[in-house]
Amino acid sequence: MSGDFQAPKGVSEYFPPRSGIFEKVVRKLEQVSLAANYHLIELPVFEDTQLFTRGVGESTDVVTKEMYTFEDRAGRSLTLRPEGTAGVIRSIIEHGLDRGQLPVKLYYRGPFFRAERPQAGRYRQFYQFGIEAVGLDDPYLDAEVISIAHRGFLSLGLKNFDLQITSLGDEESRSKHRVEFLKFLSTLDLDGETLEKVKKNPLRIFDDKRSEIQAQLKGAPVLLDFLTAESSMKFAAVKGALTELGIPFVVNTTMVRGLDYYTGTAFEFVHKGLGAQASIGGGGRYDRLMRTLGGQDLSGIGFGLGIDRIILALESEGLVDSSNENSKLNGGYLDLFIIPIGDAAKLRAINLIENVRKSGFVADMGFGDRSLKGAMKAADKLSARHVLVLGDAELQSGQGRLKRMSDGVEESITLDSIVATLKNSL
RNA sequence: GUGGGCGUAGCUCAGCUGGUAGAGCACCCGGUUGUGGUCCGGGAUGUCGCGGGUUCGAGCCCCGUCGCUCACCCCA
Numbered sequence: 001m002s003g004d005f006q007a008p009k010g011v012s013e014y015f016p017p018r019s020g021i022f023e024k025v026v027r028k029l030e031q032v033s034l035a036a037n038y039h040l041i042e043l044p045v046f047e048d049t050q051l052f053t054r055g056v057g058e059s060t061d062v063v064t065k066e067m068y069t070f071e072d073r074a075g076r077s078l079t080l081r082p083e084g085t086a087g088v089i090r091s092i093i094e095h096g097l098d099r100g101q102l103p104v105k106l107y108y109r110g111p112f113f114r115a116e117r118p119q120a121g122r123y124r125q126f127y128q129f130g131i132e133a134v135g136l137d138d139p140y141l142d143a144e145v146i147s148i149a150h151r152g153f154l155s156l157g158l159k160n161f162d163l164q165i166t167s168l169g170d171e172e173s174r175s176k177h178r179v180e181f182l183k184f185l186s187t188l189d190l191d192g193e194t195l196e197k198v199k200k201n202p203l204r205i206f207d208d209k210r211s212e213i214q215a216q217l218k219g220a221p222v223l224l225d226f227l228t229a230e231s232s233m234k235f236a237a238v239k240g241a242l243t244e245l246g247i248p249f250v251v252n253t254t255m256v257r258g259l260d261y262y263t264g265t266a267f268e269f270v271h272k273g274l275g276a277q278a279s280i281g282g283g284g285r286y287d288r289l290m291r292t293l294g295g296q297d298l299s300g301i302g303f304g305l306g307i308d309r310i311i312l313a314l315e316s317e318g319l320v321d322s323s324n325e326n327s328k329l330n331g332g333y334l335d336l337f338i339i340p341i342g343d344a345a346k347l348r349a350i351n352l353i354e355n356v357r358k359s360g361f362v363a364d365m366g367f368g369d370r371s372l373k374g375a376m377k378a379a380d381k382l383s384a385r386h387v388l389v390l391g392d393a394e395l396q397s398g399q400g401r402l403k404r405m406s407d408g409v410e411e412s413i414t415l416d417s418i419v420a421t422l423k424n425s426l
Numbered sequence: 427g428u429g430g431g432c433g434u435a436g437c438u439c440a441g442c443u444g445g446u447a448g449a450g451c452a453c454c455c456g457g458u459u460g461u462g463g464u465c466c467g468g469g470a471u472g473u474c475g476c477g478g479g480u481u482c483g484a485g486c487c488c489c490g491u492c493g494c495u496c497a498c499c500c501c502a
Contacts, residue, residue: 207499258501275497403462408461
């Protein structure tokens with residue numbers, strides 16, 4: 001530990017070589033989303049506090065104790081976004097994006113903030129990638145959204161994860177179940193704190209990890225058994241589509257989502273190689289959110305994936321080598337490294353490098369005053385494919401020897417043809 | 427908010443029952459004059475998280491404090 005400052009508690013930071021993995025994850029997820037016609041929406045990281053209290057739900061932990069809320073200079077209450085969907089919906093309504101063709105298909109990514117106690121895979125500033133399909137209530141759209149997340153994970157090489165799904169049904173389904181469930185809960189022996197929790201959202205009790213609680217929950221009325229015919233058919237359609245797509249899933253009858261706006265389809269991707277925070281992504285349908293925020297009565301569905309956790313998952317599956325700084329996987333390599341000897345050579349080198357870079361190659365040069373041997377070592381450490389030593393002789397003759405580092409073979413070239421030579425070497 | 431573990435070189439860590447610090451990796455220089463990867467030689471680096479106490483003497487013991495970490499609650 002050195003220096004006078006350190007990062008605020010619980011934030012994740014990515015610097016090379018790990019930042020290369022971060023970029024790769026985001027790029028892959030963008031790729032699969034774009035391929036399904038979802039497009040980028042870039043939003044502010046802070047919003048009117050009310051957007052979240054109303055949108056996410058007053059009873060959720062996210063709103064009651066995890067928001068970074070502050071006042072701006074005019075006394076407005078603002079909050080660093082704890083999740084992505086509310087902001088997306090706000091923007092859709094505000095800009096009338098839902099007035100054209102439906103569904104509106106968007107993806108977003110960036111930092112999110114929750115004031116929690118940090119632990120493995122849980123940060124106060126964390127990164128999410130998410131998509132939203134808004135405006136249509138079609139179970140096949142649910143399946144599409146899930147399949148995009150699934151495809152994203154597969155394209156990153158992940159294997160050790162499960163997809164869990166359930167249906168939270170519509171309001172009728174839930175109120176019928178709620179009556180029976182509360183009746184059941186009243187027969188249990190629960191402590192005060194748990195009773196409080198149950199009051200806010202009875203289903204939350206399923207998240208309790210204490211075995212004495214879990215034991216009591218055996219035989220509890222299951223929401224899935226109370227689905228209306230319509231909800232039931234939709235859920236069956238989602239499952240059918242997933243099966244058709246060859247996407248394995250397990251129905252989790254006790255799955256609980258942390259945000260209040262979910263209705264109908266809800267899902268979660270759980271990775272087995274992580275700690276207590278095993279969810280690498282989740283989402284679901286929300287029928288009321290848009291109306292709640294003052295928009296049209298349109299349904300939507302989306303997911304949020306935790307980039308930090310995906311990286312942990314990749315590492316747990318041995319899919320990235322964070323110790324190898326220049327692993328190609330991390331994008332760390334150079335097409336050309338020029339070693340100039342003397343100031344005149346540096347001037348020429350910086351010029352040559354510029355041209356090489358313009359042609360799309362990755363190039364760097366030796367700065368400072370290292371020994372030639374030291375500079376060669378540096379080139380090697382940087383995984384340079386070619387090295388060119390530029391000294392007085394080369395400056396005068398305009399000729400040089402391009403060394404291929406893989407086998408040490410040197411090729412005589414004219415300095416002006418270096419780009420062409422590099423192209424030929426591919 | 428609650429509980430456990432830990433804080434020693436840039437990184438990973440060692441340091442026995444208290445005697446003022448070490449290894450590996452990384453980094454720099456060199457192994458003759460302008461060419462890397464292996465090998466060999468050399469080198470720099472720490473207020474041992476911070477403050478106080480016990481002691482002739484503390485990285486090792488005690489107290490406090492800050493930080494990190496894992497777990498609970500909850501979630502990405």
